[in-house]
Amino acid sequence: MTVRVGVLGATGAVGQRLIQLLEPHDDFEIAALTASESSAGKTYREAAKWRVDSPIPESIAEQTVTATDPDEVPDDVDLLFSSLPSSVGEAVEPAFCEAGYVVSSNSSNARMAEDVPLIIPEVNADHLDMLEVQREERGWDGALVKNPNCSTITFVPTLAALADAGYELETVHVSTLQAVSGAGYDGVTSMEIIDNAIPHIGGEEDKLETESRKLLGSFDGASFELEGFDVAASCNRIPTLDGHLENVFVGTAEELTPEDAAEAMEAYPSLDLPSSPEPLIHVFEEPERPQPRLDRTLGGGMAVAAGGFKQTELGLQYNCLSHNTIRGAAGASVLNGELLLSEGYL
Structure with missing residues (x-):
């Protein structure tokens, strides 16, 4: 058909x-x-x-x-x-x-x-x-x-993988490093962004903080209920062309090690749809990956990349990336x- x-x-x-x-x-x-x-x-x-x-x-x-x-x-x-x-x-x-x-x-x-x-x-x-x-x-x-x-869609699949593996999300802090293409062709001038970073994108923080809770919330057949974890976001524009890179800190009710998080993301399933990549989440062992220029086209631009897993006093820290005009x-x-x-x- x-x-x-x-x-x-x-x-x-x-x-x-x-x-x-x-x-x-x-x-x-x-x-x-x-x-x-x-x-x-x-x-x-x-x-x-x-x-x-x-x-x-x-x-x-x-x-x-x-x-x-x-x-x-x-x-x-x-x-x-x-x-x-x-x-x-x-x-x-x-x-x-x-x-x-x-x-x-x-x-x-x-x-x-x-x-x-x-x-x-x-x-x-x-x-x-x-x-x-x-x-x-x-x-x-x-x-x-x-x-x-486009920034919400980058980190939510990684959170879904953790929740699907049985970890109860309590707090999420995300700081984005967003490509200029996310603002459209005329959205950011070269004089603004070359040799610079802009630590504010109007309205973007609210989208991450609300959309993520709707996506991961429940549906009872008649209405949505937002997921209850706390989300705080900071959004920054940087001089990359495509690919939103995000630094994520996650606090969970249960102990969550970097190894457990990487395993959960690697195991998170794709779908049998033409544009859904396999794997959905590409996990890197190298601490310096993912990077926009190297990794934004994984899965034809439809995959999410994750890496840099480590334990901190604020919980688990990791980085994730997706192509903002394709997957995003x-x-x-x-x-x-x-x-x-x-x-x-x-």
């Missing part, structure tokens, strides 16, 4: 990554590309300033870009991938769902909404069942699914689309 899909916000950085991942996908066929009114009516080649590290797929380059409006998307498109700015997504994503489209969204709006599943498929695929409640309460034929923030954005949305397909929501 090949599913006809569309990309909302197709000309942006994440939209381009989505096209790069979707064009060769065996299960998905790109049938709609939307962007702003200024791009509508142009070919994709004309509308997009292509910046991804591979050529524009020829099958996409001459497709016509339309406005981001449900009336402009063909009825036979079953799934939409959204990379819209959150202010735009908040306004138009519900309209697409009301019109009957299923939306797998990378946009930050509505991630913490009570009836919107926030999904990392390897961590909390069961939360997808909230769509039954969402459709009933909102009267939608379509549905809205979110993937988390476009790839996460594609993986959620694969989960929607496998679970019969399309």
Whole structure:
């Protein structure tokens, strides 16, 4: 079964990554590309300033870009991938769902909404069942699914591995070293970031602290309950192009040794979905790994890397890394689309 899909916000950085991942996908066929009114009516080649590290797929380059409006998307498109700015997504994503489209969204709006599943498929695929409640309460034929923030998605699988191994999480402190691509192409100027580090990313700390607790929380078939551990985050922008590196300190109710943590992460399972890597978490023995330039493309950019495990007075310390525009954005949305397909929501 090949599913006809569309990309909302197709000309942006994440939209381009989505096209790069979707064009060769065996299960998905790109049938709609939307962007702003200024791009509508142009070919994709004309509308997009292509910046991804591979050529524009020829099958996409001459497709016509339309406005981001449900009336402009063909009825036979079953799934939409959204990379819209959150202010735009908040306004138009519900309209697409009301019109009957299923939306797998990378946009930050509505991630913490009570009836919107926030999904990392390897961590909390069961939360997808909230769509039954969402459709009933909102009267939608379509549905809205979110993937988390690019920094949240890096450390949560490692926490899930520890919880799955039976360790009760009590406190989590995370400090991020985030690549400039996370801010978008025009988000950080060269004069700001070269020979520098910026120790603040607006709104980012709150996303890590709240989204992680929703992802690792419980779902009883009707509502979500946030996980009860305490999370504190500090977010920093550094002059790497791709790959978010994070320093994590975890306090657990039970004794947790570096060896136990590494074993739990190595054993944490992947899923039988095309974009889910094997292994999901790549564990390094070397204390200086992972590193963005060396390790961000593990598993085609969909793996999480972890290393530098050691015991401290604050609990277990380790580092983790993922590719922020693949696993942390476009790839996460594609993986959620694969989960929607496998679970019969399309």
